[in-house]
Amino acid sequence: DVKVTQSSRYLVKRTGEKVFLECVQDMDHENMFWYRQDPGLGLRLIYFSYDVKMKEKGDIPEGYSVSREKKERFSLILESASTNQTSMYLCASTGQGSNQPQHFGDGTRLSIL
C-alpha cells in the first residue's frame, strides 16, 4: 500500500513566521502535489512537482514556495505566514500515467495566529 506521510497533523504558528510542511511518500512516485482545503472550496492546487528539483505553480501559489531535493520528499514553505493561510493542507503523490490515482496524506491542519 502507498503511504504518504505528512510531518504534522496539527500546527500552530504566528503571523510572519516561516513555516515548513513536510511530506514523504514511499512508492517512488514521480509526481507530488500540495493542496489546501477550505470549507465550500474543495481542494485547490498550490504547487506540484513531476521530478526532483522540478516544480510547477498550481492555481493558488501566492505566498507559498516548494522544495523537492529528493524524490520521496516534497516540502511546502510559507515564507511569511499570514492569517489567511489558516487551512487544511493535503499532500498527494501519484505515479506516471493519466489514469493513476492520487494518494493523499492525512493532512496538516495549520492555524496562523
Place this chain on the structure above:
Amino acid sequence: GQSLEQPSEVTAVEGAIVQINCTYQTSGFYGLSWYQQHDGGAPTFLSYNALDGLEETGRFSSFLSRSDSYGYLLLQELQMKDSASYFCAVNTGRRALTFGSGTRLQVQP
C-alpha cells in the same frame, strides 16, 4: 478558466440509491475521477472514467458523458459508513487534478 459543479449536500436513507452529479468546464479533458473523504480523513480514490459509459466497482458506479461534459457517481445499498464528502476531479492533462468543491452525503437510518 476551469470549473466543476456538484451539489453541496445530499441526504438519503440507509439502503437507498443516491446519484451525485458533476458537470465540468475545463480547457482540457483526459478523464473524470471520484474521491471519498470522511470527516478528518484523507481523500481516497474511488473511480476513474476516461471513456463514455458506466464503470462499476461493487456498490459504487461512475458514469461519464464526454459530449455533455457530465458525470455522476452512483452509490447503491447505502450504508451509514458512506456518510462522507465526495469530490469529482478532472484530469486536464497537466498531471495535477482540478477538484470540484465536494458533495457532503448524509446517510440517515
